[in-house]
Amino acid sequence: MRFPLPLTLKIASTLLKQRWRAVSRFATVLQLEPLHACNLACTGCGRIREYASTIRDMMPLADCLAAAAECDAPMVSICGGEPLLYPEIEALVAGLRDQKRIVYLCTNALIMRRKMSDYLAVQWSEEPRRFEPILYQLILEKLISHKEAAVIRSGRIDKKRPVIKPSRWFYWNIHLDGLEATHDRIVEKSGVFKECVLAIRMAKILGYQVATNTTIYKQTKMVEIEELWSFLGTLGVDGHTITPGYDYAEAAEAMVRRKQGRPEDFFLTRADTIEKFRNAEEWGRRFPLLGTPVYLEFLAGKRELSCSAWAIPTRNVRGWKGPCYLITDAHYASYRELIEATDWDRLGRVNGVARDPRCEHCMVHCGHEPTATLGINAQRGDIWKNLRFNFGPRPRITAKR
Numbered sequence: 001m002r003f004p005l006p007l008t009l010k011i012a013s014t015l016l017k018q019r020w021r022a023v024s025r026f027a028t029v030l031q032l033e034p035l036h037a038c039n040l041a042c043t044g045c046g047r048i049r050e051y052a053s054t055i056r057d058m059m060p061l062a063d064c065l066a067a068a069a070e071c072d073a074p075m076v077s078i079c080g081g082e083p084l085l086y087p088e089i090e091a092l093v094a095g096l097r098d099q100k101r102i103v104y105l106c107t108n109a110l111i112m113r114r115k116m117s118d119y120l121a122v123q124w125s126e127e128p129r130r131f132e133p134i135l136y137q138l139i140l141e142k143l144i145s146h147k148e149a150a151v152i153r154s155g156r157i158d159k160k161r162p163v164i165k166p167s168r169w170f171y172w173n174i175h176l177d178g179l180e181a182t183h184d185r186i187v188e189k190s191g192v193f194k195e196c197v198l199a200i201r202m203a204k205i206l207g208y209q210v211a212t213n214t215t216i217y218k219q220t221k222m223v224e225i226e227e228l229w230s231f232l233g234t235l236g237v238d239g240h241t242i243t244p245g246y247d248y249a250e251a252a253e254a255m256v257r258r259k260q261g262r263p264e265d266f267f268l269t270r271a272d273t274i275e276k277f278r279n280a281e282e283w284g285r286r287f288p289l290l291g292t293p294v295y296l297e298f299l300a301g302k303r304e305l306s307c308s309a310w311a312i313p314t315r316n317v318r319g320w321k322g323p324c325y326l327i328t329d330a331h332y333a334s335y336r337e338l339i340e341a342t343d344w345d346r347l348g349r350v351n352g353v354a355r356d357p358r359c360e361h362c363m364v365h366c367g368h369e370p371t372a373t374l375g376i377n378a379q380r381g382d383i384w385k386n387l388r389f390n391f392g393p394r395p396r397i398t399a400k401r
């Protein structure tokens with residue numbers, strides 16, 4: 001199966017519940033940005049630039065949990081900024097689990113090993129005989145140092161502080177935009193790719209689920225992304241998300257200002273996206289992609305999908321960002337206000353015509369994946385494709401033929 005059965009059932013039951021209540025617009029995934037501060041400054045990142053004036057601000061933990069409860073999305077993607085810099089990240093993950101939500105923690109992985117060491121320290125103090133061989137393996141593979149191991153064995157930990165534990169309800173979601181040279185160039189720092197690989201290896205030894213997310217830019221070579229997925233398969237990564245890089249205003253402005261670059265040399269037009277993703281359906285058969293087959297068909301230019309940005313709302317330090325993850329016209333006090341104040345019929349593309357010029361080239365997953373998942377532009381055979389995607393075997397990594 002693509003996802004653990006309880007996760008699939010959780011999402012299916014939420015969709016059925018909303019249908020039964022005849023709710024036409026509801027949240028499937030909450031993009032929760034508890035802060036926008038980051039320990040990187042990636043070339044294509046609009047977030048750290050759009051929110052530069054509030055970069056030190058953070059959402060109180062209670063507001064984060066209230067946002068999830070309010071929109072009631074079955075899945076929460078904690079993003080930012082770098083969420084592991086959020087001082088209460090462990091309590092946030094635990095609180096979302098108490099609310100019975102599926103959690104994806106999107107991270108650049110720079111401090112992921114430290115967070116997993118905190119978990120290991122607690123486990124070791126409770127069951128040293130069980131966890132000593134695991135600790136030994138981590139040392140052997142140089143995933144932690146002898147000094148770090150000594151700290152873990154010392155038992156000097158505050159057991160009342162929550163830690164991020166492996167669970168079938170939790171995924172690390174690691175940002176990786178290519179193999180080593182490409183990724184380090186895009187994140188503008190060398191050594192980041194290597195750190196991601198070490199963090200993935202450590203996570204799999206400790207029993208975490210791991211996904212990766214990749215943004216495709218104009219210079220991305222898709223054959224390199226195939227190599228990346230093949231390599232990640234050897235590390236035991238559970239799934240991959242992929243989305244076309246879109247030149248929303250702040251990312252494009254930053255490109256001009258900082259790099260003296262032309263946004264059109266970096267971000268994708270709709271035609272570029274279709275060209276880059278022409279093999280998307282084949283990838284869906286070869287690799288454990290987390291995008292649905294219908295969304296992959298859309299990316300490959302085989303069908304149109306309207307926009308359902310209301311299903312993947314973004315909540316951050318300023319409020320509920322509207323209308324979508326990419327465009328900011330306003331921040332609202334509540335999810336309900338976002339839904340009611342936004343003129344959804346003026347967004348996205350219908351019959352090949354953009355209803356808002358800013359949507360012309362947008363094919364990003366946060367606008368269109370829910371359209372596929374919810375069967376909004378359904379065609380014959382889609383139900384079978386979705387069933388096979390969810391309940392069929394997960395693709396095993398194969399070498400390119």
Ligand code: SF4
Binds near residue numbers: 045046047048
């Ligand atoms: S790691 Fe993520 S949030 Fe940080 S700069 Fe890069 S894209 Fe932006």
Ligand code: SF4
Binds near residue numbers: 309
């Ligand atoms: S099509 Fe894209 S840019 Fe337009 S509203 Fe939807 S998600 Fe936002």
